Amino acid sequence: MLNPAMPLPDDPLDRDILIGAGDISTDEMYINMGPQHPSTHGVLRVLLRTDGEIVTEAHPHIGYLHRCAEKIGECLDYIKFQPYTDRMDYLAAMNNNLGYAMTVEKLAGLEIPERAQLLRVIIVELNRIASHLIAFGTYGLDAGALTPFFHAWREREEMLTLFEKICGARLTYNYVCIGGVVNDMPEGWEDMVLDFLDRFEKRWKEYNDLLTYNRIFIRRTADIGVITREDCVAYALTGPMMRGSGIDWDLRRDRPYMMYDRFEYDIPIGEGKMGTVGDCWDRYWVRMVEMKESGKIVRQAFDMLKGAEGTHKAKVPKVFKPKKGECYVGIENPRGELGFYIVSDGSKNAYRMRVRGPSFCNLSILEKLLPGAMIADAVMIIGSTDIVLGEVDR
Amino acid sequence: MVETFKDFGFAVKTAIKGMGITLKTFFEKPVTLQYPEERPEVDSRYRGIHFLEQEKCISCKVCALACPVDCIHIESELPEKGLYDWDRFDIDYGLCMFCELCCFPCPTNCIHMGKEFDFSRFSRMDLVRNMLTWEGVSPAQKKEVDGIAAEKAAKKAAAAEAKKKAAQDEPKDTQDEKKDGE
Amino acid sequence: MFEQSIILSAIRDAIDWVLGLVGQDISILPLPVQVVLCGLIAAGGLMGAIAFAVLIYVWMERRIAGRMQARRGPNRVGPYGLLQTVADTFKLLRKEDIIPTGANRILFAFAPMLVLAGVVAAFAAIPISWDADKGEPIMIADIDLGIFLITAIVATEVIGVIMAGWASNNKWSLYGAMREAAQVVSYEIPLGLSLLVPVLIVGDLSLGAATEDQLGGNWLIWRNPFMWAVFFIFYVAGLANCKRAPFDLPEAESELVAGFHTEYSGLRFSFFFMEEYASMTLISAIGAIYFFGAGDLFGLQGSSSLIMFGVLLFKILVSIFVMMWIRWTLPRLRIDQVMTLGYKVLTPIAFFLLLGVTVWDLYDLNDKLWELFSRS
Numbered sequence: 001m002l003n004p005a006m007p008l009p010d011d012p013l014d015r016d017i018l019i020g021a022g023d024i025s026t027d028e029m030y031i032n033m034g035p036q037h038p039s040t041h042g043v044l045r046v047l048l049r050t051d052g053e054i055v056t057e058a059h060p061h062i063g064y065l066h067r068c069a070e071k072i073g074e075c076l077d078y079i080k081f082q083p084y085t086d087r088m089d090y091l092a093a094m095n096n097n098l099g100y101a102m103t104v105e106k107l108a109g110l111e112i113p114e115r116a117q118l119l120r121v122i123i124v125e126l127n128r129i130a131s132h133l134i135a136f137g138t139y140g141l142d143a144g145a146l147t148p149f150f151h152a153w154r155e156r157e158e159m160l161t162l163f164e165k166i167c168g169a170r171l172t173y174n175y176v177c178i179g180g181v182v183n184d185m186p187e188g189w190e191d192m193v194l195d196f197l198d199r200f201e202k203r204w205k206e207y208n209d210l211l212t213y214n215r216i217f218i219r220r221t222a223d224i225g226v227i228t229r230e231d232c233v234a235y236a237l238t239g240p241m242m243r244g245s246g247i248d249w250d251l252r253r254d255r256p257y258m259m260y261d262r263f264e265y266d267i268p269i270g271e272g273k274m275g276t277v278g279d280c281w282d283r284y285w286v287r288m289v290e291m292k293e294s295g296k297i298v299r300q301a302f303d304m305l306k307g308a309e310g311t312h313k314a315k316v317p318k319v320f321k322p323k324k325g326e327c328y329v330g331i332e333n334p335r336g337e338l339g340f341y342i343v344s345d346g347s348k349n350a351y352r353m354r355v356r357g358p359s360f361c362n363l364s365i366l367e368k369l370l371p372g373a374m375i376a377d378a379v380m381i382i383g384s385t386d387i388v389l390g391e392v393d394r
Numbered sequence: 395m396v397e398t399f400k401d402f403g404f405a406v407k408t409a410i411k412g413m414g415i416t417l418k419t420f421f422e423k424p425v426t427l428q429y430p431e432e433r434p435e436v437d438s439r440y441r442g443i444h445f446l447e448q449e450k451c452i453s454c455k456v457c458a459l460a461c462p463v464d465c466i467h468i469e470s471e472l473p474e475k476g477l478y479d480w481d482r483f484d485i486d487y488g489l490c491m492f493c494e495l496c497c498f499p500c501p502t503n504c505i506h507m508g509k510e511f512d513f514s515r516f517s518r519m520d521l522v523r524n525m526l527t528w529e530g531v532s533p534a535q536k537k538e539v540d541g542i543a544a545e546k547a548a549k550k551a552a553a554a555e556a557k558k559k560a561a562q563d564e565p566k567d568t569q570d571e572k573k574d575g576e
Numbered sequence: 577m578f579e580q581s582i583i584l585s586a587i588r589d590a591i592d593w594v595l596g597l598v599g600q601d602i603s604i605l606p607l608p609v610q611v612v613l614c615g616l617i618a619a620g621g622l623m624g625a626i627a628f629a630v631l632i633y634v635w636m637e638r639r640i641a642g643r644m645q646a647r648r649g650p651n652r653v654g655p656y657g658l659l660q661t662v663a664d665t666f667k668l669l670r671k672e673d674i675i676p677t678g679a680n681r682i683l684f685a686f687a688p689m690l691v692l693a694g695v696v697a698a699f700a701a702i703p704i705s706w707d708a709d710k711g712e713p714i715m716i717a718d719i720d721l722g723i724f725l726i727t728a729i730v731a732t733e734v735i736g737v738i739m740a741g742w743a744s745n746n747k748w749s750l751y752g753a754m755r756e757a758a759q760v761v762s763y764e765i766p767l768g769l770s771l772l773v774p775v776l777i778v779g780d781l782s783l784g785a786a787t788e789d790q791l792g793g794n795w796l797i798w799r800n801p802f803m804w805a806v807f808f809i810f811y812v813a814g815l816a817n818c819k820r821a822p823f824d825l826p827e828a829e830s831e832l833v834a835g836f837h838t839e840y841s842g843l844r845f846s847f848f849f850m851e852e853y854a855s856m857t858l859i860s861a862i863g864a865i866y867f868f869g870a871g872d873l874f875g876l877q878g879s880s881s882l883i884m885f886g887v888l889l890f891k892i893l894v895s896i897f898v899m900m901w902i903r904w905t906l907p908r909l910r911i912d913q914v915m916t917l918g919y920k921v922l923t924p925i926a927f928f929l930l931l932g933v934t935v936w937d938l939y940d941l942n943d944k945l946w947e948l949f950s951r952s
Contacts (some may be wrong), residue, residue, distance in 0.1 A: 031747045039830040053751070053911055080462035083493035142830050144821060144908025147416055150645030154425050168441035168507060174493045182494070183439065210415045210905070215405035216822055217907045318499070375751065376910045379831050395920070402921045409906055416644040416905045426647040 028056060035064045039142045039379045042389030046366065048378065055378050058370035060363055065393040073342075073353030078104050078320050079178060081353075086172035088355065089391040091134050094127035094163075095333045096391075097176035102257065103329040103340035104178050108322035113310025116180030117258045122301045123166065123175060125294040126193070129200070130159045131334035132287045132294075135386040139284055140211050142383035143220050148211045155203055158196055165189055178320070180313030190302050197295045204292060212288060221284060222275030225369045225381035229278075235365040238358050239336025240290065241385060244270035244283030251332040263300050265293045280384040287386070290334075321348050333358050335386055355394060359387040436509050441492045443510040444485055446525040450504035453478050457496035457505050465489035466496060480529050487513055488521040582707055582714045587614040618716050622699055630853045631661045636893075637900050644904045671842035676745055679839065683743035688840065688847035691736030695854040698726045702861050703784045705871050705885040706791065713784030714881055722782040723771055723862070727764065730817075730858065733851065734760045737826065740848070741836035752835030755911055756826035760817055762918040767813035769926035773806045773933050774866040783862075787870040795869035800936045802929045807867045809926050811895075814859035816914065819852060821903035825911055860895035864888055 031048045034040040043064035049057035069088055073081045085100040086093040098120055105112060112120075137152030160170040166185050167175035175182050211217050232242045242249060250267045252260040268289035270282030324346040330339035336358025343352035362385045370378050427434060436442065458466040469482040497505055515521055588610060592602040602610065635650065635658055642649025650657030675684055701722040703713035712718070719725055734757055741753020774796050778786045790796060797803045816823035827835030837848045864870060868891055871884030909917065936942070 029747060038833060052754075076462055080460070080495065083462055083491055083495065086493075087491075140907065144824070144828060144830055145906060146641070147419075147645050147904050150647065151419070154646045157425070164440060165437045166439070168437065168439040168494065169492060172491065172493070174495075182498075186437075186439065206415050209408075210412045211907070213408055214412050214907060215401065215408045216909055216913075219401070219405075219913055220907060220910060374910060374912070376825075376828070376831050376908075398916065398920050402917065409902075412905045413901055416901060419646055420640070420643045422646060424643065424646055424648045428648075428651075 033378070040382060041138060041387055042392075044363075044382070044387065044389055044392070046370070046378070046382070048370070048375070050375065053374045053376075055370050055373050055375065058367055058378070060366045062360075062363070062389070062392050065389050067394065069394040070353045070355060073355075074350050077348050078322070078350065079316075081350075082177055083172065083174045086174055087390060088357065088394055089333065089335065089338070089359070089388045090171060091388055092127050092131040092334045093171065093173050094123050094176060095131075095331065095338060097174065098124050099329065099331045099333070099338045099340050101176050101178050102331065103327060103342050104322065106329055107325060107327045107342055107344055108178075108320070110179055110314055110316070112180055112258075112314055113308075113312070114259070115184075115305065115308040115310045116312050116314065118301050118305045118308050119181045119185060119312055120176055121258055121260070121263075122193070122298050122305075123163075123173075123181070125297045125301070126159060126162065127173075128294045128334045129291045130156050130163075132291045133159075135287050135334070136207060136211070136284070136291075139380075139383045139386075140217075142379050143211075143217055145211060145214075145217070148207065151203070151207065151210065155200055162189070162193055162196060165192070177313070179316035180311070182313075184312040190305075193298065194302065197298060200295065201292070204288070208288070212285065218274045218281060220376070220380055221281035221384070222279055224275075224280045224377050225373065225384060226276045227278040227365065227369065231365065231368065232278075235368070236361045237336070237365060238361065239333065240283050240286040241336060241362045241365075243268065244286045244384075245278035246270050246272075246282075251330055251337055255330070257329070257331060259301075259304075262304070263297050265296050265300075268293065280380050283384045283386075287334075319348065321346060326352075330356065335359050335388065335391075336362060355391075357391040357394060359385075359389075360392045360394075363387050363392055436511065438509075440509050440511070441494050441507040443487070443508050443513055443523070444496075444525065445506055445508045446483060446527075447504040447506075448480070448483075448525075448527050450502045451478075451483075452502055452504075453480075454501060456499045456501065460495050460499050462493065462495060463489045463491060480526055483525040484522050485525055486522045488518055581717050582710065582712055583618055583716050584611075584614045587617050618700075619696075622716070623696060626696055626699070626854050626857070627850065629857060630850045631665065633853045633856070633896065634661045634664070634849075636896070637903075640897065640900045641904050644901070665846065668842055668846045673843065674839070674841045676839045678745040680743040680745075683739045684839075685844070687736045687740035687743060688844045688851075689736075690739065691733050691851045692847045692854070694729055694732035694736065695851050695858060698729045698858055699854075699861075701725050701783060702858070703787045703865065703870065704888065705881040706787055707881050711788075713787045714885075715784060718782060718784045720780075720782055722784065723775060723866075724781050726783075726858070726862070727768055727771070730855065731760075731764065733855070737836050740840070744836070744839040746839050748832045748834075749836050749838045752826040752828075752832050752838070755828075755832075756819065756836060758911065759823065759825060759914055759918075760819075762915060763813045763816040763823075763922075766809055766918060766922035766926045767817055769923065769930055770806050770810035770813060771862070771866065773802070773930055776930070776933060777937065783865050786866055787872075790869040791872050793869065793872065793874040795867070795872070797867045797869075800933060800942060802932045802936065803867065805925070806929050806933070807863065809922055809929065810863060810867070811859075813918075813922055813926075814863065815899065815902065816918065818855035818859055820856065820899050822906040822908050823914055824903075824908060825914060828908055830908075856896055856899055857892060860892040860899070861888070863895055864891035 028049055028051050031050055032045065033048055034045040035043040040046065045061040045064065047059045047061060048055050067087070069084055072084055076084070082097065082100065085096040089096050104110075133152040133156045137149035137156075140146070140148030140152075163173060163175075164170050166189055167173045167182060169175075227237070227241070227245045229245055229247055231237075232245045232247055237245075238249075246269050248267060248269050251257070253267060266289075268286045270277050270279075270286055272279070272282060273285065274281045322344045324344060326341070326343040328339055328341040330337045332338075337356065338358055339356035341352075341354040341356070342350045345351040366382065366385065369381050373381060453468060453470040455468050458464070458468050465486040465488075467482060467484045467486070469480075471479040471481070492507065494507055497507060513521070513523075588602060591610075591613065595602060595604070605613070638660070639649040639657070650660035653659040653663050675681055700716040701719050703715040703718070705714040706712075707714050737756045737760075738753045741749040741751075741756070744750075774786060775781055777796055777799055778789045780786070780789075786796070797807060815821075819826050825835075826832075827837065829835075832838070837845055840848060865888075871881075871886075871888040873883075873887045
């Protein structure tokens with residue numbers, strides 16, 4: 001017999017009612033998701049308290065990949081620390097190089113030639129595409145579709161070959177250096193990049209047919225893990241995580257650095273096309289559109305490069321000792337605001353080095369987002385934050 | 395109810411579209427390489443295992459100083475100007491992170507990043523690679539050095555001979571002088 | 577007993593011939609012994625055939641997945657990598673058999689066998705070909721309640737999976753098991769309903785009768801306009817029943833690590849693996865027999881039973897290719913969406929189709945429409 005005191009739920013699978021309903025909820029259990037879990041994107045560990053399939057409490061635990069990057073930065077020369085920045089956010093190593101180099105340049109008051117700046121823009125935007133390709137592919141993996149991952153990898157592999165041609169490495173580039181970039185671009189590189197971008201735009205449409213507009217994928221991501229504007233601000237989210245919630249904020253445009261104020265590009269924000277503003281699909285879509293916009297920037301930068309003055313690198317003193325002082329520079333990493341804060345005491349290594357990692361800050365909202373989601377949703381939400389554990393733990 | 399059915403219809407439609415993409419890829423040529431047989435052609439800028447132009451190297455150890463992980467170990471003696479007696483130029487690839495920072499400050503531009511990328515070994519000790527093509531003094535220099543030494547030896551010998559001769563001659567003279575004096 | 581089954585009687589004849597070599601006769605064995613002996617030989621043969629098929633399927637799956645992902649797939653061991661699965665099997669056999677601490681050892685060991693046995697036993701009621709001379713289907717057991725037996729016996733697989741998940745002493749496994757229970761039990765409803773339609777048209781629960789009914793290109797799929805939809809429902813429900821993507825929730829590798837078989841290794845793991853492919857074959861075979869005319873290829877019915885078998889095998893392989901194609905394209909559903917799809921979409925549609933087919937057949941609309949068409 002039905003309990004008259006218990007109102008009948010409209011939809012028996014409505015999760016809110018399920019959580020609240022005393023007579024169908026079961027014993028809660030703690031479950032460890034990670035550090036050895038296929039979809040925690042590295043070595044993140046999330047302690048979940050679950051009621052059946054529904055998560056009621058979540059605590060992310062980090063630190064499994066801690067390598068003392070900040071301390072190393074304080075012990076090494078400014079130039080020597082450059083390759084270590086590659087290893088933080090290894091999927092967007094160029095961006096990390098750039099953030100560090102810009103901070104040190106600001107500290108030392110170095111002027112960067114125009115050509116070097118444009119080369120930096122090109123390489124950084126290409127790296128943004130490469131990084132978002134991984135975000136797209138692994139998000140497909142989280143959803144259970146394995147093929148988008150390999151398709152994304154196919155294009156990324158071509159990009160890595162382009163990177164290899166300009167700087168010699170495929171993952172840890174160490175290309176953007178203090179004072180400019182290491183090498184000027186080789187002969188014919190421009191045509192190769194433009195040719196790749198042409199092909200990439202066709203592939204981009206394929207990705208959308210394959211995954212973005214797939215109804216199952218939309219059902220898995222729309223209305224899941226909704227972040228409100230207030231939460232974005234409260235948790236200091238940046239990058240696509242924040243833009244997905246409809247906040248129009250991009251450091252490239254709003255706090256222009258290098259030559260970003262001279263390019264024309266759109267900054268995609270979440271519109272709630274498939275569900276609510278700020279859901280997983282919006283965040284994913286922001287990343288997808290950003291890939292296209294980065295392509296636009298690269299094309300414009302190549303046009304501007306023809307009339308650019310200067311060389312690929314400014315003169316940097318062999319013994320590099322910036323004067324006493326401190327400085328912070330934040331740049332727009334594929335994952336959000338990547339900031340370097342350096343205190344110099346006038347010696348050849350930094351007195352204090354602090355990195356504001358976007359993944360680390362974006363990760364903090366998991367504690368709020370996961371409760372109420374199902375385990376499958378939890379995987380999708382973690383995927384939509386697009387974290388790189390190398391940078392979270394540093 | 396109607397929504398659910400509509401959704402199902404959408405799902406089937408988009409699924410078929412996605413399956414079209416995978417089928418298209420199915421008939422495309424795979425992009426992968428058959429690795430050990432087919433090797434990727436790396437660019438001239440590729441940062442692989444180093445190679446050292448030992449003739450040019452002046453053993454200034456700037457590369458070892460520039461290395462962020464201290465993986466370059468150089469030991470050499472400088473007995474004479476322009477002459478290097480090499481003991482050791484090792485790079486520990488267990489530490490090296492291929493950042494190319496060692497190549498920039500080199501004054502004679504003698505250390506380079508090579509194209510070799512496959513350097514897996516069974517033991518950690520095997521990862522330490524000896525960069526020297528010869529140890530001790532270079533073969534070219536050796537000839538030169540030997541030549542100089544031979545010349546010197548010859549000179550010395552000649553000088554000694556001359557001295558000996560002189561010494562032989564001298565007493566004669568003195569004897570003569572003595573004779574003369576006597 | 578033996579008159580119901582061409583295969584069993586063939587085995588008996590073979591034993592008879594072997595005994596004839598030593599001057600004996602099959603009649604020296606009492607009938608129960610004969611039955612058990614022939615049954616064991618048939619079961620062994622079936623098991624071997626399935627194991628062999630799984631080797632091919634795994635190779636197929638990996639090659640297909642490879643090509644769909646712009647890579648090659650296995651290509652080293654043997655021609656086109658055909659022997660890769662054989663090598664993998666040896667690797668699995670050599671692996672340590674790990675039973676986790678705190679696991680229920682008996683259930684843990686018993687579960688994979690139960691899972692596999694349930695699916696393999698169902699093949700006994702599948703006609704693999706048609707003997708034109710005798711006018712009988714070639715199968716191990718031509719049971720009157722064929723499809724009923726199959727659906728019943730396949731359902732035991734769920735028990736095995738729940739046992740595996742529960743006995744593993746692993747929370748992820750438990751999740752997998754619970755998902756499996758919820759999913760498979762719910763999808764048996766649309767699956768059963770969609771199977772009821774061909775049964776209704778054929779008028780017999782035996783699959784052998786369905787084979788006979790469709791000889792000469794008279795496939796059930798052409799019988800009335802509802803059949804394609806019925807087949808679609810059957811296929812989707814079948815995918816869910818054999819835990820294939822996009823319904824692979826019990827072993828969802830991105831959520832539950834490996835689901836109910838997280839803790840299994842070596843031979844026991846390979847049992848689960850075989851079960852998945854065996855049930856794929858079963859669903860494909862039922863689909864081919866009940867909708868696409870079994871071994872019939874438009875009038876080849878007069879030809880040898882070997883060709884019929886080949887045609888049936890081809891149809892099964894096409895169906896399995898489509899299953900793999902789906903797997904390597906689609907993302908996975910969430911458990912509540914799976915349940916919604918099962919109960920709110922597939923089941924009502926299946927009911928509607930059942931009703932439609934009944935009315936269609938009741939009023940013999942095929943003939944009436946045909947008359948209308950030919951008159952105009």
